[in-house]
Amino acid sequence: MSDMNSVTAAEAPEKLSAQPRRGKSDKNRSLAGDAWNDLRKSKIFWFAVVLVAAVLLMAAWPSLFTSADPNECALNRKHAGPSGGAIFGYDFQGCDVYARTIYGARNSIIVGIASTALAGIIGIIFGLSSGYFGGAVDAVLSRIIDIMLSIPFLLAGIVLSRRLSSDPNDNGLLAVILTLGLLTWTSSARVMRSAVIASKSQDYVAAGRMLGAGPGRLMFRHILPNSIASFIVVLTILLGVNIGVEATLSFLGVGLKGDAISWGIAISEGTGFARVASGPLVWPAVFLGLTVLAFIMLGDAIRDAFDPKLR
Amino acid sequence: MLGKSPWKMAVGATAIALLAAGCGSGDSEESTATSNTVSIGIAEPQHLIPTNTTESNGAEVLASLFYPLVDFNEQNEPVEVAAESITPDKTNTTWTVKLKPGFTFHNGEPVIAQNYVDAWNYGAYGPNGQGGSYFFSSIAGYADLQSKDPDGEEGPQKAPDPKAKKLTGLKAVDDSTIEIKLAAPFASFKSVLGYTVFYPLPKAAFSADGVLAEGFEDAIIGNGPFKMKGTWQHDAQIQVEKVADFKGQVPKIDGITWKIYQEDSAQYADLVAGNLDVQTQIPIESLASASADLGDRFQKSPNSTFQFVGFPTFQKEFSDVRVRQAISMAINRQEITDQVFLGSQTPATSFVSPVVAGYRENTCGDNCKYDPAKAKELYTAAKGPAELKITYNADGPHKAWVDATCNQIKAALGVNCTGVGEPKFADLLTKVEKKEPVGLIRLGWIMDYPLMENYLGPLYSTEGSSNYYGYSNADFDRLVEEGRSAATPEEAIAKWQQAEDILAKEMPVIPLRNAQNVFGYSENVTNVSVDLFQKVNLYEIERTS
Numbered sequence: 001m002s003d004m005n006s007v008t009a010a011e012a013p014e015k016l017s018a019q020p021r022r023g024k025s026d027k028n029r030s031l032a033g034d035a036w037n038d039l040r041k042s043k044i045f046w047f048a049v050v051l052v053a054a055v056l057l058m059a060a061w062p063s064l065f066t067s068a069d070p071n072e073c074a075l076n077r078k079h080a081g082p083s084g085g086a087i088f089g090y091d092f093q094g095c096d097v098y099a100r101t102i103y104g105a106r107n108s109i110i111v112g113i114a115s116t117a118l119a120g121i122i123g124i125i126f127g128l129s130s131g132y133f134g135g136a137v138d139a140v141l142s143r144i145i146d147i148m149l150s151i152p153f154l155l156a157g158i159v160l161s162r163r164l165s166s167d168p169n170d171n172g173l174l175a176v177i178l179t180l181g182l183l184t185w186t187s188s189a190r191v192m193r194s195a196v197i198a199s200k201s202q203d204y205v206a207a208g209r210m211l212g213a214g215p216g217r218l219m220f221r222h223i224l225p226n227s228i229a230s231f232i233v234v235l236t237i238l239l240g241v242n243i244g245v246e247a248t249l250s251f252l253g254v255g256l257k258g259d260a261i262s263w264g265i266a267i268s269e270g271t272g273f274a275r276v277a278s279g280p281l282v283w284p285a286v287f288l289g290l291t292v293l294a295f296i297m298l299g300d301a302i303r304d305a306f307d308p309k310l311r
Numbered sequence: 312m313l314g315k316s317p318w319k320m321a322v323g324a325t326a327i328a329l330l331a332a333g334c335g336s337g338d339s340e341e342s343t344a345t346s347n348t349v350s351i352g353i354a355e356p357q358h359l360i361p362t363n364t365t366e367s368n369g370a371e372v373l374a375s376l377f378y379p380l381v382d383f384n385e386q387n388e389p390v391e392v393a394a395e396s397i398t399p400d401k402t403n404t405t406w407t408v409k410l411k412p413g414f415t416f417h418n419g420e421p422v423i424a425q426n427y428v429d430a431w432n433y434g435a436y437g438p439n440g441q442g443g444s445y446f447f448s449s450i451a452g453y454a455d456l457q458s459k460d461p462d463g464e465e466g467p468q469k470a471p472d473p474k475a476k477k478l479t480g481l482k483a484v485d486d487s488t489i490e491i492k493l494a495a496p497f498a499s500f501k502s503v504l505g506y507t508v509f510y511p512l513p514k515a516a517f518s519a520d521g522v523l524a525e526g527f528e529d530a531i532i533g534n535g536p537f538k539m540k541g542t543w544q545h546d547a548q549i550q551v552e553k554v555a556d557f558k559g560q561v562p563k564i565d566g567i568t569w570k571i572y573q574e575d576s577a578q579y580a581d582l583v584a585g586n587l588d589v590q591t592q593i594p595i596e597s598l599a600s601a602s603a604d605l606g607d608r609f610q611k612s613p614n615s616t617f618q619f620v621g622f623p624t625f626q627k628e629f630s631d632v633r634v635r636q637a638i639s640m641a642i643n644r645q646e647i648t649d650q651v652f653l654g655s656q657t658p659a660t661s662f663v664s665p666v667v668a669g670y671r672e673n674t675c676g677d678n679c680k681y682d683p684a685k686a687k688e689l690y691t692a693a694k695g696p697a698e699l700k701i702t703y704n705a706d707g708p709h710k711a712w713v714d715a716t717c718n719q720i721k722a723a724l725g726v727n728c729t730g731v732g733e734p735k736f737a738d739l740l741t742k743v744e745k746k747e748p749v750g751l752i753r754l755g756w757i758m759d760y761p762l763m764e765n766y767l768g769p770l771y772s773t774e775g776s777s778n779y780y781g782y783s784n785a786d787f788d789r790l791v792e793e794g795r796s797a798a799t800p801e802e803a804i805a806k807w808q809q810a811e812d813i814l815a816k817e818m819p820v821i822p823l824r825n826a827q828n829v830f831g832y833s834e835n836v837t838n839v840s841v842d843l844f845q846k847v848n849l850y851e852i853e854r855t856s
Contacts, residue, residue: 074718076650093711
């Protein structure tokens with residue numbers, strides 16, 4: 001399916017002679033090494049990497065991109081067109097749309113990474129234990145996952161984030177992270193579980209067990225490292241999705257709030273005036289779209305590289 | 312397979328988000344389209360017991376359920392409606408109200424004088440905690456119905472029971488005559504009787520003498536042209552239907568659905584889509600496009616709204632008057648009315664609305680003039696707080712101008728200022744009543760009765776019903792009281808103007824703007840007018856088809 005196959009099929013005569021040479025030079029090539037070889041050639045991967053790097057840079061040092069203060073707004077510039085440093089113009093409150101869009105990256109990235117990390121931790125705990133122990137533990141944990149999956153996501157998100165930040169004074173960052181983390185771990189847990197079940201029956205696990213390794217050592221030293229690849233892929237994609245969902249919650253007024261700068265809030269505020277001035281709506285939406293796309297493409301590319309079934 | 316599910320999730324989430332945002336409550340009963348009823352948008356009322364209803368949403372709903380003693384004509388003079396006559400004695404102290412015969416409550420009870428007396432006693436009795444209690448304070452015996460908590464509201468001791476349970480000044484002489492003895496003469500008392508808190512309550516409202524029946528608030532029984540259809544569906548709607556052979560002025564419609572919205576932009580979307588018939592306040596972000604959306608169904612009319620922000624004067628950081636002056640001077644009112652409200656509101660330079668007699672321009676003087684340099688100087692000298700916040704209710708059209716105001720304050724004073732949205736107006740009021748540190752409070756005042764006193768007494772006197780900021784000034788209280796007891800309206804106004812001058816010096820609140828009604832209606836209705844009280848005239852509104 002990947003270009004490697006087509007190359008080998010087309011250049012079949014050379015294959016025989018090529019094979020041993022490659023095997024010799026890359027003696028210790030691991031799964032990761034193979035994957036990296038694949039990724040290096042993928043245009044999608046590099047496109048995603050460049051975008052992700054740009055967004056991360058924006059989040060870490062927004063002042064590299066703009067010297068304007070995103071909180072410096074003046075009503076007399078309401079909906080004014082682009083000028084000087086404000087290449088995207090000004091919004092209703094007379095704030096620099098470009099500066100606010102750049103500064104908005106930080107909250108998105110923080111929410112994305114933190115909530116995905118939380119989801120990952122819960123996912124590892126659930127997936128590893130249900131896959132490794134099997135039986136009753138598996139049955140109980142899997143049913144919990146089923147129950148979580150049956151809850152309508154947005155409904156649960158609205159209820160949960162509202163409850164978690166009932167104080168209108170905080171900016172809702174922690175509440176959004178918790179909400180997303182607690183609601184999105186299920187897919188990673190399922191992937192983890194099936195990967196663990198697959199590697200549990202491998203010989204090296206049996207060997208380890210015979211040599212007297214306890215469940216903890218087996219799980220974390222032998223099974224986990226060998227089943228983590230697809231799990232990481234799921235998390236990368238989840239990161240992109242969570243950034244999008246944060247914007248959704250903020251748009252609905254239950255995510256970030258107060259003086260927090262966020263793409264979701266900007267889109268929500270821009271919507272009301274879309275017919276008067278579209279810039280304050282369009283630009284944060286474009287940035288949000290590209291960021292989500294970048295992370296999902298990155299995840300997709302890594303998945304393609306890692307998944308042996310797709311080779 | 313793996314790659315797909317998150318994609319689906321993202322798309323699904325967006326789709327739901329769009330649905331949720333677009334159709335606030337478009338799922339109302341479709342029967343409204345055929346029957347002769349109209350729907351009017353409101354925010355969730357705080358209360359519906361008349362004596363506890365001091366905000367405009369509840370008052371609007373109550374206006375359909377009750378028939379007031381007096382209403383106001385175009386000159387803002389009181390005219391008898393449910394009352395046959397209202398006559399004072401020579402000193403304006405004892406007022407005799409004669410009721411028109413033949414009126415009944417929605418449950419069939421005849422409306423008698425005792426119903427008014429019972430309702431007012433309930434409202435005035437301190438332990439009932441009625442928000443409109445203040446309005447009964449002019450009646451003799453009011454003080455005996457109140458009791459002070461010996462160690463404040465937070466302390467462990469409970470307040471002792473008040474001395475009396477009934478106002479000595481209220482008497483039902485016979486079934487159609489109420490005699491009201493005031494504690495002090497009040498020449499304009501007749502106007503006061505037009506207010507929401509003076510509606511009667513039927514016997515069915517009380518489970519025992521002076522005890523309100525459980526659940527009555529959700530199924531109010533009034534004496535008005537409409538009665539409740541079902542109960543108050545909180546956060547959704549309140550339906551009322553026409554009372555058969557109503558004795559008073561008969562409305563032209565058969566019922567009203569008061570649709571409750573959490574967001575006014577959702578309300579506007581419903582209005583444009585034809586799911587809602589009347590919106591009494593078009594949201595700011597739609598002002599620019601409203602004439603295009605609604606054509607001549609987008610209208611303006613004067614009203615009595617006075618927009619201001621209050622300082623919690625009980626908080627130390629705002630106790631210095633220079634801090635309050637500085638914040639006021641940091642606000643460029645003209646810019647906000649021009650840019651945010653597109654001229655649909657005007658900068659306020661006084662503490663009362665131009666619609667009442669006794670209004671003077673620019674009583675606020677330099678304190679309401681935009682002067683960032685002087686503001687900064689005063690603020691620094693008084694060591695004002697470095698963090699400011701303005702709390703507003705997110706179910707009203709306030710975010711845009713609160714943010715703009717904050718930006719102006721930030722620019723002028725160099726402090727951080729944030730707008731904090733409370734989801735509901737009712738929540739905000741409850742927090743403020745508990746004296747939680749909410750910072751500056753966004754407030755608006757729509758008059759209850761057309762007297763200058765209504766912009767002073769309830770808002771700033773020590774026991775005022777809407778004095779949320781704990782302002783207390785003995786001289787001010789005395790002047791308002793003297794104005795009320797003055798023999799002629801002119802003398803009264805002179806006293807009240809002196810009281811206003813005290814406010815201008817002390818700035819317990821910052822006057823911001825005088826508003827007008829900026830309302831819109833659907834193609835289904837006609838003859839829509841919104842009065843000075845921001846209420847739709849329910850007697851004139853008609854369906855087109």
